[in-house]
Amino acid sequence: xxxxxxxxxxxxxxxxxxxxxxxxxxxxxxxxxxxxxxxxxxxxxxxxxxxxxxxxxxxxxxxxxxxxxxxxxxxxxxxxxxxxxxxxxxxxxxxxxxxxxxxxxxxxxxxxxxxxxxxxxxxxxxxxxxxxxxxxxxxxxxxxxxxxxxxxxxxxxxxxxxxxxxxxxxxxxxxxxxxxxxxxxxxxxxxxxxxxxxxxxxxxxxxxxxxxxxxxxxxxxxxxxxxxxxxxxxxxxxx
Numbered sequence: 001x002x003x004x005x006x007x008x009x010x011x012x013x014x015x016x017x018x019x020x021x022x023x024x025x026x027x028x029x030x031x032x033x034x035x036x037x038x039x040x041x042x043x044x045x046x047x048x049x050x051x052x053x054x055x056x057x058x059x060x061x062x063x064x065x066x067x068x069x070x071x072x073x074x075x076x077x078x079x080x081x082x083x084x085x086x087x088x089x090x091x092x093x094x095x096x097x098x099x100x101x102x103x104x105x106x107x108x109x110x111x112x113x114x115x116x117x118x119x120x121x122x123x124x125x126x127x128x129x130x131x132x133x134x135x136x137x138x139x140x141x142x143x144x145x146x147x148x149x150x151x152x153x154x155x156x157x158x159x160x161x162x163x164x165x166x167x168x169x170x171x172x173x174x175x176x177x178x179x180x181x182x183x184x185x186x187x188x189x190x191x192x193x194x195x196x197x198x199x200x201x202x203x204x205x206x207x208x209x210x211x212x213x214x215x216x217x218x219x220x221x222x223x224x225x226x227x228x229x230x231x232x233x234x235x236x237x238x239x
Contacts, residue, residue, distance in 0.1 A: 046070025052110035060105035120176035
């Protein structure tokens with residue numbers, strides 16, 4: 001399966017705020033999603049790199065990794081979801097580690113986006129969608145997904161019709177193109193003093209992702225049931 005690449009322009013308070021690059025692909029029983037967020041302008045100067053390894057059909061997370069750097073401060077955070085061992089293990093830095101029981105098929109923020117794309121694709125193809133609102137378990141909280149009205153957006157390359165989902169708590173909105181490959185056209189997130197908006201500006205195919213160089217995760221057979229204890233362009237603005 002080719003690796004999809006999506007580039008987004010960030011805006012906050014009506015001004016440019018940086019860019020976001022998403023990449024996603026599948027290898028065997030594992031899906032990988034990478035995100036690189038570069039903030040600039042009024043929201044400060046910072047970079048976040050996030051990686052999700054998740055189940056390609058059920059979307060539960062196998063591993064979540066985040067690195068951030070800005071204003072001389074670098075941080076690293078990783079969570080491993082091991083359904084076989086019944087543990088979720090979080091590591092901050094090199095030595096700060098803690099574990100809790102694996103109780104639910106947890107998603108992470110990027111596997112959640114992948115699940116929303118899959119839901120929109122299913123509905124666009126005329127297949128029954130998820131009963132809405134539906135509750136998605138993230139570690140530490142649940143996210144409730146509510147379908148909003150479909151919208152038409154002007155993105156680079158033309159006008160696109162998208163399915164809008166609102167996420168609670170927080171009120172973030174994710175708009176997914178109703179046409180294949182069902183790219184996310186726009187995302188909005190409420191920050192303490194602004195609304196950050198990401199709008200699609202480019203779609204491409206990627207030769208590789210850095211996460212493929214890492215070992216494949218175990219525990220991909222289970223559905224996450226309850227347990228204890230040269231870049232090639234594919235088109236511009238077409239989703």
